[in-house]
Amino acid sequence: MSTDPETTETASHPGEPADETGAGTGGDERVRTPGDAGAAEEPAPGAAGGSGQDETEGTDGPAETESATGSGAADGGTADAGDGEGAAAQKSEAEAELAAQRVERERIERRKTEKKGPIEAGAKLSGQAADLLAAVRAVESGAKPVASAFSEPAPAPRRPAPEPVRRPESAAPPMVAAAPAAQSVAAVGAVLTEGGAPQALAPQAAAALGEGADARLRADPWLLLRIPGVRPEQADGFARALLGAECRPDDERRAHAVTVWLLEQAAVAGHTALEASALQAALAQRAVPDPEEAVRSTVAEGEALVFQDALEAEPPGGGESDEDGESRPVRVLMGLERYALAEESLADGLARLVNSVPKEDGSAQDWEGAAGSARGSAAELIRAVAGHGLVLHTGGEASRAEPATLLREARRLGVRAWAATHTPTGQEALLAALGPADAAGERADAALATVAGLLSGAEGPGRDADGALDLDLLIVLDAPQLDVETAALLVESLPDGGRLVLSGDPGVLLSAGPGRVFADLLAARMCPQIASRTPDPGPLGELVSSIGVGELPQVDAPGKEVVIVPVRDAGEAVHRTVQLVADSVPRAIGIPSDETQVITPGHGGAAGTRALNAALKERLNPGPGRFGGFDPGDRIVHSPAPGRAVPGRVVTADAEGLHLECAGAAVVVPRERVEQSVRHGWALTAHQAVGQRWPAVVVVLPGDAAGTLSRPWVYTAFGRAARHLSVVHGVEQALPRAVAEITAKPRTTRLPVLLRPQVPTTEG
Incomplete structure (x- = not known):
């Protein structure tokens, strides 16, 4: 369904300040919610004014913005009509806020240069060495993604930084390796x-x-690519400095290292x-003279595996060839051993469960009685x-009641x-x-765990004598977040005769790690699939459900559940976002700032998470950042392992490290890990927010984010709001176009092929 751009129409009182959420009494402003420009308008849910700002975008940090001199800008919610302050005062407030943001950014930069230790050493570097250290630090902190050879080219003229790159690892807490001597x-x-x-x-x-690292690095300088964040051109410069005239583009060591690096980048994507054809093309782009030979040599060295997967289940005549003796078509794939083994193990484990x-943990009559006490899809x-x-x-947020009912009834049996x-939330x-x-019966939380805690043994029922999880039925929620390694570990851990239920919303963003486990299983139709018929309630539920099928409709939001705030540029987007979180939403909707989450497409750019977090900290919890850039009371997001994001708050800091409170639990992050695993959390990306919900959500869509939008991204971001969105x-027609036309980027996986010979296909 085509939609018109969201616009705000101001009635006959343009000089009075407007409130984004309609709480102000001056000005009869009206806004159209996403979709139908001709539909009924809701009074005063948005404002088109604001201090116009020119946007300049940088790739590594928030860009500075300057306030323009446009007159008559409405201040969107910072004052009621009775305040008696004119546009000049409002403009001054906006300029003061932007000035404070600039001061905050300058302070952060000064602090970084003053830090002791490795960062201080790096700050004294210049040229190639400084660039190399900056690239590694940016990837470690999540501020800058690893460059992927398989991403789409950036559209001109500008593009915000993409989602943070996560090194693909298991969701289980990684074992802490001993520090090198x-x-x-x-x-x-x-x-x-x-x-x-x-x-x-x-x-x-x-x-x-590992052992002998110095000798290995001297013998093969391209091993520098094993450090996340290092690019081939940087490793080439390092190799030239060590090898001199012996450094050649056709060096077999370089071909091996670049091939493995490209496969790792594919896993990141x-x-x-x-x-194999895509890998060879990427090798050619990286100036490898003979890509085909590079692939063969890497396979021979055992650094990669090659697979030949049939493109159809069976040849027309049966067997491995058709009637003319020609082999059926296959696709040749290359992969790293860790993901190949995980995918094969997962396929074997799933076949074991299905077959x-x-x-026998209850009679048929008992199970039928439990189903009879439930309703609809839960039964x-x-x-x-x-x-x-x-x-x-499968189902949306409201469908969580169905696996909850299953959990309760199963335990009663x-x-x-x-x-x-995946998260405490x-x-x-x-x-x-x-x-x-459930309060009258067994404690419900006694049967709940996180996926990481379950696999590590820190939570859950523990293991039996055979090493399997000591349970009969495991229900995993938010299943689309399962990457292939985590899914393999879960399935391997189930006992013989155990049951597994994977529950989730197939419309959300895919896992941070490699694979598309839930989507592949849905496509394979190898087991019963129960689609929930429980709709998400209210205007928000209607909007998100429509986005899931590719439509962006007009929704009736009498309680201001959905509000559109048009902006002209990224600078105005930051200004409006701060007003919404700090003033308008708490005052007009009744949801405090602490329960309002900002979601934006990326970390970089003038309206990315870094710029928004700096502005929101200055307004909501100003401070010198004396604890590695953080102050007590700061909202943060903690990443205990790659691909995991846990919201929390800073409590204090001491010699042990930074003390956090995350979902009611005390967490201490060692000082040396703060920069890599903790960032401010007033603003998150949709990938960080998936699997969680907040009473109010502010989704920021600056104009230069248009190229990053897709239906899964919009579906995920909008779906994080429970009461108000x-x-x-500022993306105009890019939003309805993304919802209607841009689906999830395809991922190459082998799981569907591996499942074919092992399990029967069902239509249930």
Whole structure:
């Protein structure tokens, strides 16, 4: 369905300040919600005014903005009509806010240059060494993504920084490796210095290369690519400095290293394997003279695996060839061993679940009685679980009540049932779905765990004598977030005769790690699939459900559940966002700032998370940032492992590190890990926000974000709001076009092919 751009019409009082949420009494402003320009208008939910600002975008940090001199700009919610202050006062306030943002950014930059340790050493570098250290630090902190050879070219003239790159790893907390010996780090540092690379990279290089790292690096300088954030051209410069005239583009060591690096970049983009032709094309772009030979040599060295997957289930005549004796078509894929083994293990484990008889943990009459006490899709889910080892369940936020009902009824039957979510906030949502009725029986939270805690043994039922999880039924919510390695670990951990339910919303963004497990299983139709018929309620539910099918409709929002705030540029977007969070939403909607989350497409740019967090901190919790850039009370997001984001708040800091409170739990982040794993959290990306919800959400869409939008992104971002959604809108027709036309980027995986010979296809 085509839509018109969201516009705000100002009636006969343009000189009076307007409130984005309609709380002000001056000015009869009206706004059209996304979709139908000709539909009924809601009074005063948005404002088109504001201090116009010219946007300049940088790739590594928030760009500075300057206030323009446009007259008659409305201040959108910072004053009521009775305040008696004119446009000049409002403009001064906006300029003062922007000036404060500039001061904050300058202070942060000064602080970075004054830090002790590796960062201080890096600040004294220049040229190639400084660039190399900056690239590594940017990737470690999530501020800058690893350059992917498989991403689309950036549209002209500008593009905000994409989502943060996450190194693809299991969701289970990684084992803390012993720090490399000081002698080894010193030896590696000497080699790095000799090659013109910053010595500050020595600990990462020593840890990545292991014993004899200095000798290995000297013998093969391109091993520098093992450090996240290092690019081939930087490794080439390092190799030239060490090898001199012996450094050649056709060096076999370079071909091996670049091939493995490209496969790692493919995994970062979500692929578990890569077509050989695409890999060879990428090698040619990286100046590898003979890409085909590079691929063969890398496979021979055991640094990559090659697969030949049939493109159809069976040839027309049966067997491996057709009637003319020609082999059926295949696709040749390349992949890293860790993802190949994980995908094969996952396929074997899923086949075991589907083909085995579930454990007898209740009579058919008992299960039917439990289903009879439930309603609608919940009853269907219980009946499916009674007779099958693997069941898929799909639905939106409201459908969480159905796996919650399954958990409650299964435990009443004496089944050792557990539910796993990806975040503590997911547990809170499930507890809310269970409702207070469970208080009379067994504690519901006794059967809840996070996926990471379950796999590590820190949470959940523990393991039995055979090493399997000591349970009969495992329900995993937000299943689209499962990457292939995490899914393989979960399935391997289930006991014989156990049951697995994967529940989630197929419309949200895919996992941070490689694979598309939930989507592949839905497409394979290898087990019962229960689609929830429980709709998400209210105007927000109607809007998000429509986006899921490619439409952006006009929705009736009498309670201002959906508000559109048009802006002209990124600078105005930052200004409006601060007003919404700090003033308009709390005053007009009744939701405090602490319960309002800002979501924006990327970290970089003039309206990315860094710029928005700086502005919001200055307004909501100003301070000197004396704890590594943080102050007590700062909202943060903690990444304990790649691909995981846990919101929280800073409590204090001491010699142990930065003390946080995350979902009611105390967390201490060591000082040396703060820069890599903690960032301010008033503003997040949609990838960081997936799987969580807040009472109010402000989605920021500056004009230069148009090229990054897609239906899954919009669906995910808009769906994080439980009661109120404000859209700071500057992308015009790009929003309805993204919803209607731009679906999720394809990922290359082998799971569907691996499942074909092992399990029957069902239509349920």
